[in-house]
Amino acid sequence: MSRKFLYRRLGSAVIVILVFLTLAAPRSAAQGGRPELKRPEDIPQEKPPEKKKKKGKDPRAIGVLQLNGGKGTLVPIAILIDGRFYDASAYKADPVPMALESGTVYEAEKAGDSQGLFTINGAVHSKSPGSPNPWVGTGSFLPNGTEAAKSTRKAEDVPVGLDNSDSDAPPRLSRRDGTRPAASNPSSASAPPATPGASDKQGATEPSAPATPQPATGSSAGKASGQDPQKPSAPATPEPAGQASSSPGPTASAQAAPAQKTTGQESENYYRPTLRRGKPTQGAPQEDETAAKGSKPESKADAAATSAEPVQLVPAISDAGGAGPQSYKFFWKTGEEEERRNQMVALAGDEVRAYANALIKNHIPAKPPATKAATAHKGAAKQVQPVFENVQFRAFDVWLNNQPVMILSAEAHFPAAPGATAAPDSYSVALVARTDIYGNLRKLYSGVTDKFHLDVTPRLELIDAVDADGDGRAELLFHETTDAGSGYVIYRATADKLWKMFDSLKAE
Secondary structure, eight states: HHHOOOOHHSHHHHHHHHHHHHHHHHHHHHHHTOOOOOOGGSOOOOOOOOOOOOEEEEEEEEEEEEETTTEEEEEEEEEETTTTOOOOOOOOOSOGGGOOOOEEEEEEEETEEEEEEEEEEEEEOOOTTTOOOOOEEEEEEEEEOOOOOOOOOOOTTTTEEEOOOOSSOOOEEEOOOOOOOOGHHHHEEEEEEEOOHHHHOTTTTOSSOOOOOOOOOHHHHHHSSSSOOOOOOOOOOOOOOGGGGSOOOOHHHHHHHHHHHHHHHHSHHHHHOOOOOSSOOOOOOOOOOHHHHHHHHOOOOHHHHHHTSSEEEEEEEEEEESSSOOOOOOOTTTHHHHHHHHHHHHHHHHHHHHHHHHHHHHHSSSSSSOHHHHHHHHHSSOOOOOOEEEEEEEEOOEEEEOEEEEEEEEEOOOOOOOOOOOOOOEEEEEEEEEEEESSOOEEEEEHHHTOOTTSSSSSEEEEEEEOOSSSOOEEEEEEEEETTEEEEEEEEEEEEEEEEEEETSSSO
């Protein structure tokens, strides 16, 4: 069959087939995975799945608890949000910082060990521009091993001495022991002693022995004499000691009973007003000088001595879902701590001498330099050792690998030269070191400064080791003093140096 015959007989059918194939080709290509044959806007593209954002760490607030005589205040330092530190005294301060919201609980820690809980009740703001702590939290501190008071004084509690056993009856005053002392009985106070007539009846054979005066109630006197009670007569002369047994038995017992009862209540109710006849049989009880002094308000000297007690600084952490307390104490072997302390003091002495020599080189002397012979003689002399005061040496197992990080802070000065009138210069030293694999000291940080160069090197005072970021390892918390003010700084100890994590004087 020739091509001419095909198109002449089946021309229309071939044209229809070609048109159908032309229209169906793009659709089949799209189904076959060839998107380049179709316009992009005609193909609905699927959105790529969104990457899940990493959930940030829960807020973790770090502060310093100032304890003085059982009372405490909290100074906010830093707050960790999504792995970044912010100034806790300014973070979301609208109007109170987030770290000082009422009801926030902080856990006080010493070297990682929990000491107790501090609950924020309020915040105090200082408007003074030079205040080192613009915000301070107030609250209550509950040490470990103690329980909070379960009950408090209610308004309906009955005061001492007010008997209100019957709730419907009006309140009335009553005595604490519920008994009435004999001295306060009005009838006994107004009753006269026995009349002379009664004594004459009892002792007619002994006219020279008068009756002993004895207290008697009006009813008893009336029954004995058969008459109304008379006014008391002049007091009779006391009976001789030899004739004491001649007085009747009931009279002696009646006289001794009130005395015993009054003696038991004399010290308790001495200042309560009572009716008495004649002079008291006993003197007023002597006051205890110690108790009297303790009841008086404290004098200004005592208050100053109480306030002069050193304030204890304890790190505190507030984190609902972070790592718990972990001890970072390092336990020394016998004699090892003293050896390491001496090594740290020797290293600190080298740092102080190097700092003093640098100051001398930068200082232009008023006199011309000494000759070479004098210089050689000076170099041959023994180096002067600085004198250290207020030395504080501590060590922590910050990496939990039984390798200590040692911190030494002290005040140093050189001995005064003979005949010198001016006081020697004082230097502040802060030294941090660790041990290497050979047991030698490796310096991580050395800061020597004086009061004239705080802008170059701040003065650092160690507070404690604290897990600031909640990773289980400890960081070092220092209190720093510069020419711009005072604040707090957090350092992380690495293998070669201290890495600064947060500085409150430069925080956002």
